Amino acid sequence: MSAVELNAPQQAAVEHGQGPLLIVAGAGTGKTRVIVERVGYLLGTVEALQPEQVLALTFANKAAGEMRQRARERFGEQAGRCRFSTFHSFCYELLAETGPSRALDRIDQWIFLRRNLEALELDYYFKTSEPGRFLADLVDFASRCHDNLVTPAEYSQYIERLAADCASKAGAPSPGCDEAEIARQKEVSRVFALLEQLQEEQGLLSFGSMISRAVRLLDDSPELLRRLQQRYQYILVDEFQDTNTAQFELLVRLSGTRKNLAVVGDDDQAIYRFRGASFASFEQFAERYPEHMRIVLDRNYRSTRKILTVAGAAIASNSQDRYMPDKKLVTDNDAGPEVEVWEFADDVAQAEYTAQHIGESMHQGAVKSYSEFAVLYRAHNHRNRLVEALRRRGIPFAIRNLAVNNLSVIRDLVAALRVIGNARGDPADSVSLVRVLADPRWQMGPELLRRYCREAVTQRKILWEVIEQSAPEQDWKGRQGFLEFLRRFRALAEQERLADWFPLLTAEMGLPRSLEERPAFTAFSEFVTRWDKEKCSSGLLSEFLEYFQYFEEAGGTIALGEPSEGALGAAVNSGAQQQLWAATDEAISEEANLGKVQLMTVHAAKGLEFERVIVWNLVRRAFPTTHRRPLIELPPALWKGPLPRGDFHIEEERRLFYVALTRARHSLVLSTISNPKQRPSIFLDQLQDVGPPHLVRTHPVHSPVTPPVEPVDGKAPAAADAGARLAEWVAAPVPPEEEFTLSISQLDTYLECPLKYHFRHQWKIPVPAPPPLLFGIIVHGALKEVMAAVAQNSDGTLEEKIREILDRRWPKTGFPDPVQERKYRELGLEQLVGAAQDWGKKGIVLLYQEKSFEIRSGGCRLVGRIDQLHRIPGGGVELVEYKTGRPQTQKEADRSQQITLYARACRQ
Known part of the structure; x- marks a missing residue:
């Protein structure tokens, strides 16, 4: 030794x-x-x-x-x-x-709550259009309680004391004594106690507990x-x-x-x-x-003196929240180059110059490998422009903790699993079916697929029925192979565990299709394996699809890179470290990252070091982020440790900034944007005010990017995956109609997302109405009868009549969640009765319901339908647009494109 x-x-x-x-x-x-x-x-x-x-x-x-x-x-x-x-x-x-017990990470705990939604009996913390909306807040609150050793009984006692104290001060204004706030706190207390009870009864352990x-x-x-x-x-x-x-x-x-x-x-x-x-x-x-x-x-044995000087100046502003405010790092390392601040006019210039700088450094011999560079950012979406710029220049890069859920190979695979598991032809999976049919193996062309979609809409059938029942003359070359593929795997899905036949499915799909896809494919495969071993009972595909739907609804990601901090694993006291559950980290080895620019969040960079670091997108509201207080906070009286001092959010963000700076060994660049809409981070302003001597601000300008060489025959290579083929098909122009007709809702969809408009209204992919829209359709349909009931209400049975109308119009299917359906029924009755009583009191005179109109302009016909026009006392006319969601403010209504067009139609 x-x-x-x-x-x-x-x-x-x-x-x-x-x-x-x-x-x-x-x-x-x-x-x-x-x-x-x-x-x-x-x-x-x-x-x-x-x-x-x-x-x-x-x-x-x-x-x-x-x-x-x-x-x-x-x-x-x-x-x-x-x-x-x-x-x-x-x-x-x-x-x-x-x-025995089973561990639940944060996402699994969310899923556990979602599956027990009926038992939770949520009121204040329930949003009818999004049943799982507040579950993450409840999970986080329970975790904070465990972090502070606060038991459900202790929290309940605190709420009871608070309620009693408020009662003793009746009539006197007191913070936190609002009745609604006390009711909300009691709901949180009840749910926290029930969550712990259910988990203990089922032998489950959350990470916090x-x-x-x-x-x-x-x-x-x-x-x-x-x-x-x-x-x-x-x-x-x-x-x-x-x-x-x-x-x-x-x-x-x-x-x-x-x-x-x-x-x-x-x-x-x-x-x-x-x-x-x-x-x-x-x-x-x-x-x-x-x-x-x-x-x-x-x-310090890592960084140059100039880097440490700038880092020390940055963290010095945290004097209130430092254990040793006078602590300073020293080093025997060289002084090194100046720390640069790059300031750009916009995010495009920032991305293009950064990629150019990295490429030139490599080509000019300033660095030996691209892996000497690390670009650190506050949030994953900050890297998007840079990824595009690196790709255009052919610069290899590796993204740590990359979420693979939305990568093409995984979306193709999940779509196939959904189609296989959808033996009953659930219309909700038409989108998955379109993606699967776009796979080159099935030799389906865009014209035929688009025709099938339109037939499904006009014939009021689901897409699967149209394809299955299509006439022989409509056969495409891969039809029999596709139907046989589904038959075989649906038979397996009904009897066998997914993990047993998953390798057979991926082999038949030819996955992974390239070395580039292999890490993401491996991550998803390991995800399926761990689910089978630890998170299921039957292991069947149907159970996996339900779990994965909730997993994504909860914001779960299957990540490449390092395991999440606090991930559960066996104690490392044997030769092989075993992990019970962790984010996928073995899919990309350190060797695989060699020769690639390293892209990662600052949190992911903790504990790492790099020769050259670029801290990216140092812009206000991006780094530091805007502080968002937790929806459900642990009362200060229940904190077991000292309470934070000062602006603790900014101070934590500054510590994160300090972590980013101290990852650099040789050179450090701080990149920012300055324009009327984006301002440099306050951390840069504070550094400028302190004036460390080794900070140099520049305004770099990037050179034009050389476009990629076109193929000799002018044709791009054929797309190898379903996602790429769909992108090609969408890019192809749809034959124009003689007169372009657009409804108000279609216009709203286009303004929201042109691609969504393209698939929904030009391709006409049939999708069922989501629960909020279905609820709106039900209420719209009921209102005409409700108006008649208002006019005939002479016996005082208006509410009973409205209940009968609603029951008659309520569909047998369409609401997959029973709790959501019950809440919508209650809300529908409340809204219909409220509207009827209001109109009855006003003595309105109905003029029109569902009045159609059209507006022509420049070869375009804009069509729509006004829900209701009625005359009000005094001779005026009131236009009514039925809305089952949150009422608009007057300011929102004044800016509404829809209301503006309705007003124009009324003037015609």
Whole structure:
């Protein structure tokens, strides 16, 4: 074992003896080396200490695996037997000793709530048009409660005290004493308690509850706690700044009276408040262990002096929320080049010049590989222009944590699964059927497919029926192969688990079609495998499609890149690190990223370093983001740790900015935009005000991009996948009509999305009305009868008559969710009765209902229908547009294209 050179503070941290140790380790100061060396030091110097008695905790499976690997390489196999684990893995295994349980990540918890929507009996936190609208807020609230060790009983008691206090102050204005607010809080309290009850009854563990339930288990089981304290005589914690109250209390209990707890972290890199990380982990440690030893690692081995000067100036503005406001990083590295600020007129110029700069650096020999460059951004959608610019120049790039759900290969695969699973011909899957038929294997042409779509609309059939029943003369070459394909896989789908025949399906579809598609394809395949092993009962395709629908509705993504922080995995104390559930990270290896520009969010870049860093899109409202308060907040009275000070959102965003700056080894560029609509980030303004000497602002200009060489025959290569073929078909002009007719709703669709208009109204792909639109159709149809009931209402039975009208018009199908259907029925009756009573009181005289009109202009005929015109007392005429959603304000109505056109039609 060769000696490792350590500086004096590192050596002191490694050789610290007994008792609590707080290591404040700045960016690039070698904190992982210190942890590994301390493990070896303890094993070599503490008499009779066994490797299994050392516990090292962190937040990511990859970090735990890396620590174990480095310890084994440095100190041999005995060091590899130490317990390296994430917090969640450790607690999951601890709780598993008390009984079997299944882990739920945030998306799975959302799905669990969605499936139990009826039992939740939501009122305030239910949106009829979007039944799952507020479930993410409820999940996040429950997680914050667990982070702060707040139980449902404790929260309920708080609400009861608040209600009693408000009652005692009746008549006197008091913050938080609004009756509606108390009712909302009680609903949250009830749902939180029910969620915990249902999960416990079904043996489920959310990520948040793993930690709090482990703490509760240790509090309730003194003998178990004693055994664990005896087993783990030394505890080390990495990334301590990201711990929350529950995790800190777990550490306190495990360390016991020995207090051999060594924590390492950097308060300037605390960037996970949205996951419940406490803003004051270091303060809590110092208060709980006043006898602790504090060691500061401030010598940076990564960045140049000029980069550190700018980074230090940036984080200095966070003086209110820093554990050590005077902390500064020093380095023996070279001064390095100036830190540049690129300022552009718009996002196109920013993207084009950045791509040009990267390409020229490579071509001129300034860099040896494209992978020396990393472009870091605040949010995934910020990279879109840059991706286009890199592609145009043929520059290879790799996107970390890329969500593959919307990539063409995955959309083709999901569409095929939906068509196979749609043996009953659900009209909702016509879009999937169109995508599958666009696959080149089936040799379907756009003209025939468009004709089938139009026939389905005019004959009021579903698209599958039209294709299945088409006459022999309409056969296309691939028809029999397509029908046989569906027959075989539908037979498998009814009897066999999806995971068993999924490889057969992908092989028959020829997936993946290229090396470029392989990572995304592998990620989705692993997603299916994990679902089959951990998240289903029957494993049939029908169950997967329901799960995947909810998964996407909840905002779930199947990501490439690093696993999510806090992802659950087995403790790393064996040769192979196993993961129970994590974002896909093995699909793209480090080797696969070599030679490619690295694109990622700043959060994904945490813990990484790059030769050259470009911090991208430093624009107000983009970085820093606009603060959005949680819809359901944990009351300050229930926080177990110190409350944040100052503008904590901006301070956390500034810490994230600091993380971005300190990823750079040799060069750093800060890229921004300045125009009347976009202004540079306040972080750049503050740097300008402080005036660090190594900041150079320029206004680069990009050169024109050389267009790609056209094929010799003038034809582009044939599209190989369904998505690309559909794009080609859409780009082809549709034969014009003699007179172009456009309805008001079609005009609205076109203004919203031209592509949506093209498929819906030119291709006429048949899709069923979504529940909100179906509800509107029902109410529209009922209103004509309701007006007649208003005129004849002499016996006081108006509401009963309206109920009969609504029941008669209510369809047997169309609302897939029973809770949503019940809420819509209640809302429909309320709206119809309200409108009828209002018109009855006003004494209106009906003039027209569903009055058609047309407006001709320049070869275009605009058609529409006014819902109702009636005369009101005083001689005026009122135009009524039936709306079942939120009423428009007068300002919105004044700007409405629809209302404007109706007014013009009335004047004709």
